[in-house]
Amino acid sequence: MAKYTLSVNDKMMSVEADADTPLLWVLRDHLNLLGTKFGCGISECGACTVHVNGNAVHSCYIPISSVGDNKIVTIEGLSANGDHPLQQAWEELDVSQCGYCQAGQLMAAAALLKNFPNPSDEQIDANITNICRCGTHVRIRKAIHMAAEKPTSK
Amino acid sequence: MESTITRKHFLKVSALSAGGMLLSFSFLDKRLAAQPLDDTVFAPNVFIKIGADGTILLMAPNPEIGQGVKTSLPMIIAEELCVDWKKVQVELAPLDGKYGDQTAGGSGAIRGRFAALRTVGATAREMLVEAAAITWKVLREECTADNGYVVHKASGKKLSYGALSSKAASLDIPSKPMLKNRKDFKLIGTRIKDVDAHKITTGQPLYGIDTRREGMLFAMVARPPAYGKTLGSVEDAEARKVNGVKNVIKLQNSVAVLATSTWAAKKGRDALVIQWNSTEKLENTSEHSAAFKEMLEKGASSHARNDGDVDAVKQNAAKILNVTYEIPALSHGQMEPLNFFADVRDGKAVLYGPTQVPADLKADVSKQLGISAKNITVGVPRQGGGFGRKLMTDNGVEAALISAAAQSPVQVQWTREDDMQNDFYRPAEMYRYSAALSADKLLSWHQSGIGIGRGTWGDSYVAGALTNYRSDNQGLKSNTPTGWWRAPGANTLAFAAEGFMDEVCVELKKDPVAFRLELFKQAKQDPVGKITYTPDKYKSVVELVAQMSNWGTTPSGAYRGFATWFSFGSYVAQVAEIKMVDGRPKILKVFCAVNCGQVINLSGAENQVQGAIVDGICHAMFPKVTFVNGAVAETNFDSYEFLRMKDAPLDIEVKFVDSDDAPTGLGEPALPPVAAALANALYAATGKRIRKMPFAESLRQAGS
Numbered sequence: 001m002a003k004y005t006l007s008v009n010d011k012m013m014s015v016e017a018d019a020d021t022p023l024l025w026v027l028r029d030h031l032n033l034l035g036t037k038f039g040c041g042i043s044e045c046g047a048c049t050v051h052v053n054g055n056a057v058h059s060c061y062i063p064i065s066s067v068g069d070n071k072i073v074t075i076e077g078l079s080a081n082g083d084h085p086l087q088q089a090w091e092e093l094d095v096s097q098c099g100y101c102q103a104g105q106l107m108a109a110a111a112l113l114k115n116f117p118n119p120s121d122e123q124i125d126a127n128i129t130n131i132c133r134c135g136t137h138v139r140i141r142k143a144i145h146m147a148a149e150k151p152t153s154k
Numbered sequence: 155m156e157s158t159i160t161r162k163h164f165l166k167v168s169a170l171s172a173g174g175m176l177l178s179f180s181f182l183d184k185r186l187a188a189q190p191l192d193d194t195v196f197a198p199n200v201f202i203k204i205g206a207d208g209t210i211l212l213m214a215p216n217p218e219i220g221q222g223v224k225t226s227l228p229m230i231i232a233e234e235l236c237v238d239w240k241k242v243q244v245e246l247a248p249l250d251g252k253y254g255d256q257t258a259g260g261s262g263a264i265r266g267r268f269a270a271l272r273t274v275g276a277t278a279r280e281m282l283v284e285a286a287a288i289t290w291k292v293l294r295e296e297c298t299a300d301n302g303y304v305v306h307k308a309s310g311k312k313l314s315y316g317a318l319s320s321k322a323a324s325l326d327i328p329s330k331p332m333l334k335n336r337k338d339f340k341l342i343g344t345r346i347k348d349v350d351a352h353k354i355t356t357g358q359p360l361y362g363i364d365t366r367r368e369g370m371l372f373a374m375v376a377r378p379p380a381y382g383k384t385l386g387s388v389e390d391a392e393a394r395k396v397n398g399v400k401n402v403i404k405l406q407n408s409v410a411v412l413a414t415s416t417w418a419a420k421k422g423r424d425a426l427v428i429q430w431n432s433t434e435k436l437e438n439t440s441e442h443s444a445a446f447k448e449m450l451e452k453g454a455s456s457h458a459r460n461d462g463d464v465d466a467v468k469q470n471a472a473k474i475l476n477v478t479y480e481i482p483a484l485s486h487g488q489m490e491p492l493n494f495f496a497d498v499r500d501g502k503a504v505l506y507g508p509t510q511v512p513a514d515l516k517a518d519v520s521k522q523l524g525i526s527a528k529n530i531t532v533g534v535p536r537q538g539g540g541f542g543r544k545l546m547t548d549n550g551v552e553a554a555l556i557s558a559a560a561q562s563p564v565q566v567q568w569t570r571e572d573d574m575q576n577d578f579y580r581p582a583e584m585y586r587y588s589a590a591l592s593a594d595k596l597l598s599w600h601q602s603g604i605g606i607g608r609g610t611w612g613d614s615y616v617a618g619a620l621t622n623y624r625s626d627n628q629g630l631k632s633n634t635p636t637g638w639w640r641a642p643g644a645n646t647l648a649f650a651a652e653g654f655m656d657e658v659c660v661e662l663k664k665d666p667v668a669f670r671l672e673l674f675k676q677a678k679q680d681p682v683g684k685i686t687y688t689p690d691k692y693k694s695v696v697e698l699v700a701q702m703s704n705w706g707t708t709p710s711g712a713y714r715g716f717a718t719w720f721s722f723g724s725y726v727a728q729v730a731e732i733k734m735v736d737g738r739p740k741i742l743k744v745f746c747a748v749n750c751g752q753v754i755n756l757s758g759a760e761n762q763v764q765g766a767i768v769d770g771i772c773h774a775m776f777p778k779v780t781f782v783n784g785a786v787a788e789t790n791f792d793s794y795e796f797l798r799m800k801d802a803p804l805d806i807e808v809k810f811v812d813s814d815d816a817p818t819g820l821g822e823p824a825l826p827p828v829a830a831a832l833a834n835a836l837y838a839a840t841g842k843r844i845r846k847m848p849f850a851e852s853l854r855q856a857g858s
Contacts, residue, residue, distance in 0.1 A: 017415075017417075018397055018417070018421075021415075022417065025415060029416055030415070034357070034363075035357020038363065038416075038491065038567075039490075039491070039570065040790055041571075041790075042570070042792060044790065045489070045570075074357065075356065075357030076357050078357075086355075091347060091351045091352060091355055094351060094757045094758070094761060096351060096354045097220040097221075097761055097762070098219060098489065098536075098538050099348070099354035099536065099538070100220075100361060100489040100537075100538025100539060101489045101538075102354050102355065103357045106355060126800070131798070132489070133488060133769065133772075134539060134769070135767065135768025135772065135802070136764075136768075137799050137802035137803075138768070138803060138804075138805065138806050139761070139764070
């Protein structure tokens, strides 16, 4: 066990964990931030997507020892009041079915909008690679376009 | 603040309710007439609680696995209750016999509960109206319920449900409450977003995996690595040395490691040294396929259905078509890997986690652990997908066994590999078709199905529309476990049957839409033998999708395929429109017409249909399960390939046939036909007939 200080959602948090513990399980089991989901553990499905310095990253594949002082944002920190344009669009278009993968989808989409404020379908195809077995892809695509058009998203 | 106070009231009611207030599903029984619990709350049955402050809590009785019933079932109550949906709170009901059948499966929740839940809502509404009439000393016929209030038009008086709740609670339950006319529906048929939408988008804990209880340990389990292997010797010294590991429990055929975190439990589990013994045959998919072919060649000993004479008609046929369709086994791959919380101590069991069959779980835990059913509680959180996997109770029973052995509350977490290696798979199947054709007619249809454990069904269309029809059914015994997988049976049969139907159309040079309509006309006018579908309803969706897609006018550069199927009481017709990009289909649009009776939640219903289409395309195109020496070769999403955004349809247009009929199933019916619609579009685009899933593999092989 070793001690780590992490910057999560703009707060400094202290954690004692084995060096190889994936960030995903640190968030869930040590910091009780349960919004980030476990799906595959091998960086394939994207259910565990968080932001590290603004980039979408699969937290199941990052050991805590490599996080350092990089800034981590989880779904709980995506917006102060749960009103990020993507969160609003997701609700407006009623995107979710089971909902389990949607935190990861939202984090991936939020990183996409930072790089491409008005993404094309091709850019969405290339950047949103998360798995959803319920098949909400059509509504996810529409919600990303809708959020891109909201004035506050830039 | 308001909700906190309300919640306290509700808790109070719940605590008191054990004393006898809340009604069972037989709420029409006068002996169970409502009694006031206290002066603030009206709860005429287990589904409805109305607080004095006007807050309304509705219980969603069936597990929510993504099919939307946590929203749509309470909508039915709210419609008849005449309340403002914005003021309604919804909770998932725990397992309790008073709620009736609490299964999530067979696209059955709405179908099974529509009539009963309307009565539930109407009962409460009539009691509130009655309470107002008594209060105002007017005739109850002069009072109407409106959006959470009762109104007396003549005098302009108005009282909220909250204000009327205590008086209503003292009244007799009406034996035959009046139901609303469909034309007066304000909520049913509209677009209502999921009641958990905001909690989902803000990452609030909702799922079994998010369960956290006092003193809880996390557990991971080492299970046999192959079907046919059983537990031998266990060496756990290294596992116990892992930081955070608290206990190692040997079960009958597995070993659990309990720890203070999920990661520690996994590291401990992976440090076990286990000898697995081969005690049964270790099977291979290649052997299953060979056995299928051999058994199909040999033929079935009896027929599931046999109309006319398919053999005799071949004598005079202009052409005979013989083809074989092949379908692999599949994993469920629900996004939330299995898990379950159990606290089994002192002869009591508290169970909480993902299950589609909470009542079965309770019975199984009672039986296997020898705990009286009355000492077992089952709570069911929102679930990260179901798709039939959790119709099995193994995850819950296993957690109970571990907790009982460890004498500790425990959360058992499965990894994705655990989940895929210990599934109840959609069985691999093979279908052989033989059809006799004249120059312009389909004369006979002979379908022979075989699968692991079971084969096909005999009565689906084209049965009933043809004089000569035969369906054979065989099952291959195997120790690889099989189970229910979204639209069981239909999800494979529709691909084979509707793919082959397209082949028949090509041979006869018939338009696929017109040809189906001819068949349904025949089935209606002169049905042959038993008929298990309504030809006019099939016709309604085929005509609607033809109109939606402007059938017959394919946009340039695009190719189309058509298919239709009936399952779980609902009729679906689809047109898939694709173009080919680098040897793979890009799906431009899917048009889908559905006849499922009345639609409850238009947003949810459309979402189910769109989702089932994407799900069906995903599983037609990409994944398969292969058994190699009893072990599953595809253990995670790197090898068990799932559809990503780039392969999803760009658009899916859904229309529902307007209907006064009671609602039928919708979680599954849109999945079965889409694989055939896509295969038929691929034929139009490439001239190659795809008869084997996964399509991506077939396309690669055809291209090379």
